[in-house]
Amino acid sequence: xxxxxxxxxxxxxxxxxxxxxxxxxxxxxxxxxxxxxxxxxxxxxxxxxxxxxxxxxxxxxxxxxxxxxxxxxxxxxxxxxxxxxxxxxxxxxxxxxxxxxxxxxxxxxxxxxxxxxxxxxxxxxxxxxxxxxxxxxxxxxxxxxxxxxxxxxxxxxxxxxxxxxxxxxxxxxxxxxxxxxxxxxxxxxxxxxxxxxxxxxxxxxxxxxxxxxxxxxxxxxxxxxxxxxxxxxxxxxxxxxxxxxxxxxxxxxxxxxxxxxxxxxxxxxxxxxxxxxxxxxxxxxxxxxxxxxxxxxxxxxxxxxxxxxxxxxxxxxxxxxxxxxxxxxxxxxxxxxxxxxxxxxxxxxxxxxxxxxxxxxxxxxxxxxxxxxxxxxxxxxxxxxxxxxxxxxxxxxxxxxxxxxxxxxxxxxxxxxxxxxxxxxxxxxxxxxxxx
Amino acid sequence: xxxxxxxxxxxxxxxxxxxxxxxxxxxxxxxxxxxxxxxxxxxxxxxxxxxxxxxxxxxxxxxxxxxxxxxxxxxxxxxxxxxxxxxxxxxxxxxxxxxxxxxxxxxxxxxxxxxxxxxxxxxxxxxxxxxxxxxxxxxxxxxxxxxxxxxxxxxxxxxxxxxxxxxxxxxxxxxxxxxxxxxxxxxxxxxxxxxxxxxxxxxxxxxxxxxxxxxxxxxxxxxxxxxxxxxxxxxxxxxxxxxxxxxxxxxxxxxxxxxxxxxxxxxxxxxxxxxxxxxxxxxxxxxxxxxxxxxxxxxxxxxxx
Ligand SMILES: Nc1ncnc2c1ncn2[C@@H]1O[C@H](COP(=O)(O)OP(=O)(O)OP(=O)(O)O)[C@@H](O)[C@H]1O
Ligand SMILES: [Mg+2]
Numbered sequence: 001x002x003x004x005x006x007x008x009x010x011x012x013x014x015x016x017x018x019x020x021x022x023x024x025x026x027x028x029x030x031x032x033x034x035x036x037x038x039x040x041x042x043x044x045x046x047x048x049x050x051x052x053x054x055x056x057x058x059x060x061x062x063x064x065x066x067x068x069x070x071x072x073x074x075x076x077x078x079x080x081x082x083x084x085x086x087x088x089x090x091x092x093x094x095x096x097x098x099x100x101x102x103x104x105x106x107x108x109x110x111x112x113x114x115x116x117x118x119x120x121x122x123x124x125x126x127x128x129x130x131x132x133x134x135x136x137x138x139x140x141x142x143x144x145x146x147x148x149x150x151x152x153x154x155x156x157x158x159x160x161x162x163x164x165x166x167x168x169x170x171x172x173x174x175x176x177x178x179x180x181x182x183x184x185x186x187x188x189x190x191x192x193x194x195x196x197x198x199x200x201x202x203x204x205x206x207x208x209x210x211x212x213x214x215x216x217x218x219x220x221x222x223x224x225x226x227x228x229x230x231x232x233x234x235x236x237x238x239x240x241x242x243x244x245x246x247x248x249x250x251x252x253x254x255x256x257x258x259x260x261x262x263x264x265x266x267x268x269x270x271x272x273x274x275x276x277x278x279x280x281x282x283x284x285x286x287x288x289x290x291x292x293x294x295x296x297x298x299x300x301x302x303x304x305x306x307x308x309x310x311x312x313x314x315x316x317x318x319x320x321x322x323x324x325x326x327x328x329x330x331x332x333x334x335x336x337x338x339x340x341x342x343x344x345x346x347x348x349x350x351x352x353x354x355x356x357x358x359x360x361x362x363x364x365x366x367x368x369x370x371x372x373x374x375x376x377x378x379x380x381x382x383x384x385x386x387x388x389x390x391x392x393x394x395x396x397x398x399x400x401x402x403x404x405x406x407x408x409x410x411x412x413x414x415x416x417x418x419x420x421x422x423x424x425x426x427x428x429x430x431x432x433x434x435x436x
Numbered sequence: 437x438x439x440x441x442x443x444x445x446x447x448x449x450x451x452x453x454x455x456x457x458x459x460x461x462x463x464x465x466x467x468x469x470x471x472x473x474x475x476x477x478x479x480x481x482x483x484x485x486x487x488x489x490x491x492x493x494x495x496x497x498x499x500x501x502x503x504x505x506x507x508x509x510x511x512x513x514x515x516x517x518x519x520x521x522x523x524x525x526x527x528x529x530x531x532x533x534x535x536x537x538x539x540x541x542x543x544x545x546x547x548x549x550x551x552x553x554x555x556x557x558x559x560x561x562x563x564x565x566x567x568x569x570x571x572x573x574x575x576x577x578x579x580x581x582x583x584x585x586x587x588x589x590x591x592x593x594x595x596x597x598x599x600x601x602x603x604x605x606x607x608x609x610x611x612x613x614x615x616x617x618x619x620x621x622x623x624x625x626x627x628x629x630x631x632x633x634x635x636x637x638x639x640x641x642x643x644x645x646x647x648x649x650x651x652x653x654x655x656x657x658x659x660x661x662x663x664x665x666x667x668x669x670x671x672x673x674x675x676x677x678x679x680x681x682x683x684x685x686x687x688x689x690x691x692x693x694x695x696x697x698x699x700x701x702x703x704x705x706x707x708x709x710x711x712x713x714x715x716x717x718x719x720x721x722x723x724x725x726x727x728x729x730x731x732x733x734x735x736x737x738x739x740x741x
Contacts, residue, residue, distance in 0.1 A: 270518030274581070277484045277514035278537035279506040 020346070024353030028360065035364050038376050047140055047374040049077040053100050053109035053129075055092045060117035062124060065152050070110075075144045079106055101129050102230045104401055107373075108141050124149075128227035133242060133400050137371040146225075232400050240312035245395025246368030248304050249388050250359065252297050252334045257355035259293050260338030263436070264348035272436045286430055290335055290423070297331035314399060322398040322405045326391065329415035333387040336422040343426035362386040367393075390414045437462045437589060437620045438483065443492035445478050452478040454644040455492070460622060460637075465615045467635030468624040469727060471739055475644040476624035477517050480593045483622070484514045496589060510538075513587035515595045517624075519574045520581070523567040527558055527577050530566060531584060538585035545584065552580035555610050557603070572599040579607060583614075590614065592623045596630065608634060628727035628739060640731060647734050652727075659725045659733055663703065665695040668719040679713055689738050696733060 015022055054070065056063045070076050081089040082100050092100065097109045111127040126149065132138040235241050266272045275285060305323070308314040316323055337358070345351035363369060365379050366388025372380050383389045394411035397403040430436075438460040445453040452475045460466045468476050481487045482494055485501045485508055494501040499508035521530050528549065535545045553559040556576035566574060579595050592611070596604045611634065615621050625631055631638050632652055639649035648655060667673050667680060669691050677693070680686050683706050684697040697706075707717060731739045 269523075270516040270520035271522065273481070273484075273486055273516050273518075274514070274520035274534065275537065276486050277509060277512070277516075277582070278534070278585075279510045280537055281504070281506055 018347055018349055021349040021353045024357050028357045032360055048074045050075060050141060050373050051079055051106040052076045053097050053106040054078040054080055055097050056112045057114045058112045058116040062117050062152060063112040066149060069148055073148060098129055098230060101131050107131050107137055125224040129230050131231035133396055134371045137373055236313040241314050241399050244308050244314055245392040248301055249391050250363050250368060252301060253359045255300055256293050256297050256334045256338035257341055259296060260342045261348050261351040263342045267436050293335040293338055294331045297334055298327055301327045319398045319402055322408050325412055326394045326398060329412045330391040332419040333415045336419040339426040340422045343429035362388045387415060387418050439495045441493045443489045443494060445482060446490045452644050456646055458639055462620055463618055464620055465634055465636045466622045467631035467638040468641055469628060469631045469638055470641035471626055474641045476641060477593050480591050483591055484512055485509055511587050512589045513582040515579050515582045515592045517593040519578050521566050521578060526563050526565055528562040531581055534581045535584040548584055552583055556580055572603050575599050589620045594624055632727060642735055655730055656725055659730055664723050664725040664729045666721050667693040672715055673719055676713055676715055687732055694732060
């Protein structure tokens with residue numbers, strides 16, 4: 001027992017001797033829990049400000065109501081126009097709104113067509129276009145959207161009835177009709193008459209909390225909700241195609257971190273001294289490591305995608321050029337990331353700890369685990385700083401949307417840019433001679 | 437061959453070398469003798485250009501040695517103090533890798549690898565992973581790994597630590613052969629026997645400064661006496677410290693007293709007095725003075741501390 005105790009003490013002593021590595025051990029879970037907490041923590045509120053392209057082409061009041069309600073829900077941020085090449089904001093029409101979704105600017109679009117609701121109709125006609133590039137996000141969008149529209153239907157329906165009654169019967173009889181309808185509804189749905197309040201047009205938000213569940217089922221039949229998937233319809237395995245990018249990036253970063261920290265081992269054994277004693281410069285060592293790691297990363301990704309295409313029928317061939325360019329750019333960025341780790345860390349365990357921390361942090365806020373749209377605004381801003389975000393987005397473009405190379409140029413540019421910036425930082429750090 | 441001019445090297449917490457100046461001529465077997473932490477490895481790292489000095493200048497041949505001057509190191513071989521080898525691959529593969537850094541023609545390299553492996557008796561084990569080697573075998577491999585490009589200057593940083601006497605002699609013979617063939621060798625050690633045996637010229641380094649340098653004879657001549665006397669510590673001698681002090685300076689060294697005779701010292705009168713005091717002469721040893729004694733004399737400390 002005493003021996004075991006001594007051994008345990010030894011472990012703690014060693015652990016405590018590297019403060020940075022120790023700190024990371026605690027920092028990693030705290031930070032990640034904080035991120036997850038901010039995403040899932042307030043379960044009732046759910047995600048906020050998901051971009052939803054919106055076009056109201058109808059003049060009916062219900063259209064405006066739906067727009068108003070959607071505008072005020074925290075779940076959505078309605079996008080009603082797009083930017084053209086000259087930077088002007090152009091309001092959507094029925095064609096451009098579909099393009100907007102197709103290009104991946106929004107996951108979904110809701111169109112209230114001109115004939116959505118007419119005096120003579122009872123039902124409401126809506127069009128919904130979507131791109132299920134992210135299943136989780138799509139479920140939330142559809143769920144919240146359906147709920148919101150449903151909440152508007154009773155009012156719209158009854159208001160329509162009322163209006164028709166008044167038009168056909170005149171005001172007095174109309175009012176009588178309304179009262180009659182009230183008792184009819186009461187009897188039909190088995191609800192207390194007092195509880196039935198006809199929603200006024202100006203009190204739309206309140207309506208949503210007031211409407212009853214039974215009513216919703218009934219009105220479902222009245223809603224003509226025409227939805228059309230715009231992207232990824234012919235993809236054999238949507239699940240695998242969507243998630244392969246995130247997985248690939250995580251594996252890649254772990255491999256390259258492990259490979260980069262090998263520099264510490266070489267330094268410790270004296271091999272670095274031996275190499276530098278030959279006519280080889282530090283910069284040459286760095287570049288050789290860089291190119292080696294990059295090619296290793298590229299090969300790893302290639303293998304992963306080849307197996308993905310065999311096992312999960314991920315279509316890699318239709319867009320091979322874009323995919324290869326993306327693999328190269330992603331390997332470059334991840335390699336620089338590994339280099340940076342070994343440049344800023346003083347020990348191998350620091351590099352490992354820092355690596356794990358950054359990989360998990362970047363994967364979570366970069367959108368490898370859940371959609372970035374679920375995250376609070378300030379975290380979304382950070383998402384775009386991660387190489388995970390840009391490579392995943394690139395993979396999605398290429399594999400899911402079938403985008404041509406031109407469309408992923410921004411992704412390639414950002415990834416190469418990230419690689420250039422962090423490589424320069426690493427090289428400067430290496431030049432200072434902290435590492436060797 | 438080597439000119440070290442007023443070189444200083446500082447680390448954040450210590451000054452490893454303080455205003456060192458040395459020259460090593462072509463073909464010399466130069467010894468750098470000093471205790472742990474004296475600054476030997478630091479000086480080697482400066483000579484190869486792994487580190488830049490904070491002050492002063494080093495030239496090897498015609499080249500100024502700096503971190504960025506790759507040309508200077510083409511003709512230098514460094515045997516690092518640590519075992520700078522890849523453990524997970526074979527001895528042969530290690531040598532092939534390290535040889536490849538010098539752009540040696542393939543056949544020449546293969547030939548040299550075989551020759552060096554045989555010289556240090558590792559040829560039969562060349563296909564084995566280095567991790568299966570004994571400490572001494574790794575040392576020997578570590579040595580020849582620095583010789584593949586046939587450098588004219590060889591820097592050996594304690595190349596025989598942990599090597600048994602027989603293999604050590606083999607290494608010595610090999611190094612002497614290289615020296616005879618015209619190579620300049622700088623050899624660091626904290627074993628004075630090694631320096632005495634191998635080196636034509638020796639510098640003694642302590643706490644970052646050269647405390648003396650010269651040929652072995654030069655150095656020993658600096659001692660004012662011709663005999664070194666050590667008295668084994670035991671019950672009959674310990675109490676006689678005052679007696680010994682009449683004949684010179686006494687240094688308490690582990691299991692013995694080292695007596696540095698003073699100017700008026702006479703061996704006959706020393707033995708007479710000692711016998712009179714009942715100390716058996718069996719406990720008194722006389723020897724030729726050594727570098728050990730010189731170090732003791734200069735620093736008041738033993739080399740092995
Ligand atoms: N990288 C370093 N950072 C800080 N201090 C160092 C570094 N390398 C050496 N030193 C210090 O410089 C001094 C000289 O070290 P050096 O390794 O040159 O001694 P040495 O003579 O080779 O000793 P040994 O016989 O133990 O190998 C020591 O005090 C050591 O602690
Ligand atoms: Mg040393």
